[in-house]
Amino acid sequence: MNMSEMTALMPILMLSLTAVVLMIQASIKRDQAVAWWITAAGLLLSLWGAGYARDFVQPVTVLLVVDDWGLFFTTLILMASLVTLILSKESFSPEGERKEEYYLLLVLSVLGAVILIQSSHMASLLLGMELMGVALYGMIAFPEKGELPLEAAIKYLVLSACASVMLLFGFALIYAATGDLTFAGIGAKAGEAYAREPVLLMAGSAMILAGLGFKLSVVPFHMWTPDVYQGAPTPVTGFLATVSKGAVFIALTRFFIEGQLYQYSSLIFALSAVAIASMLVGNWLALQQQNIKRLLAYSSIAHFGYLLLVLIALSMAIDADTNRLIGEAITYYLAAYIVTTLAAFTVVATLAGEDDSLSMIGAFDGLFWRNPLQASVLTVAMLSFAGIPLTAGFIGKFYLMTVAIQSQLWVLMGALVLGSAIAIYYYLRIIFAMSKIPPASIKLGSQGDINKGPRVEFGPQDLLAALLMLLVLLLGSWPQPFIAFAGSL
């Protein structure tokens, strides 16, 4: 590796450096405040590194590829990690001196996500996913109080292990068929291999899709999602929903495009079935949820169902224009999803913290009168999830519709419309709960309650929530600069 390749790896190097510095700091003097600042500085340095590396885009060894698209998503997930870090500062305070370990795990998990985003080889795909996952098990089970985090971590661990096994077996089958482990190499040899060993190639690709589908929690691999979302500490849930899922989706897209999987009709058929099931089942099950974290879990299942539509459209793409549109749609939708999800989880983390009873929808009754700022942020987030104009989610949905129409995927578009229609009901239910006028008697009672009392002070979390809300509105009302930027990637 030469100097220019090392420079291209700047974000990865900076994150690794942060992990090492955190280890050294913990061995000298354990102090969670110092560890927090080191992590924050490390993430900011990595952000700088992601910008700096843009002048050095190139494949680095066979394992990683550094390109503009990957660097943009690296920047995005580093920002999401910063949000998680800020939210984590006040969370699980009983851990006290032990929180350095949490920050170390956070940095390692982000490192795994960055590797996943930039992977161009099956080995780096698996290693990145495992690094992200193993650090996440620790983060989910981090709080000592209560059994929910431990239960969530066990569920996530066992099912992730199944997913990894599935993925590895898929890799082995594809390697047996093509004799190559790089995405591009598989793409180049897949045609010839398909003529010779169609079953091997199809079974292998299907297993890889299933393995990644577990991490994306698309139906029928979605069983773990609500329990893990509910059990994990709220900042970690936000991290799982944005960084983990986003990075896996990028890796899936890379493998799908470079491995040229879009040319096999049976695979596209399976993917369409998964996408439609995710859209309908995810939205349908969300209707019944009383816990906002579980509701967001089902809503994320539906959102990744919507996103799969874009991958399916690749099979129909005939000209370069459609391909560019599909690229923009992925970038825009994923960015909108990540920003909106972060806004929603910022509010849930601020208001409910780790108290499970406070994350019930009933606990949000009359929020507009108690905490207007957080209520507005949650309203904007819900509207954006539902795809109401002037929010980021609307432009995202608009992109998906355009892609679906251009590629003539009518069945999928029908499912998208139907799913969105169901979704409006439960998103609005939260907004209605928040806008209920609290009866005088309850109001008096809630003022005595410290948790539910009106918050007077303006903390960093409020600032963060306001910023994220502005970002959602900005992406939705003035999207041209971002669209132009996404088109240039």
Added chain:
Amino acid sequence: MLEITLFYIAATIALVATVLAMTRANAIHALIYLIVSLLAVAVIFFLIGAPFAAALEIVIYAGAIMVLFVFVIMMLNLGEEGDARERGLLHPKIWAGPALLSLMLFSELLYMISTVDGPVSSGVVTAKEVGLALFGPYVLAVEIASMLLLAGLVGSYHLGRRYLEREE
């Protein structure tokens, strides 16, 4: 042809041992079958011309990791009851199955060593080649794996420590 036959025998043993490992009610019995299964996989590695991977499979999986498992499980049933249980483990009914499967693998190895002149498979991957690949094009994978181990270590340390402190 010889290679194929030997492969199928070893693969069958691996499958049988794994199924038995999954269906045993006693954890120790299951682990012993799992060791046999790993040994069978090592023989397969040997057959396809990867003696280094075969040795690693035995040293790391069948050796270090499995013995660790067995130790931990045996340490969990200490005391009189545990002693009686361990005496029961020496009964032939328990070790006859794994021993038979291992014997088949062993005779397969002996047969190969005695009759075959030169490598069974077409090519042989030596330890040197493995090292060159790991520290050449795949050096980043080695580094990432080290971070992966760090994550596992820190996570299990945090989870394990809370129980240690509770006991104190």
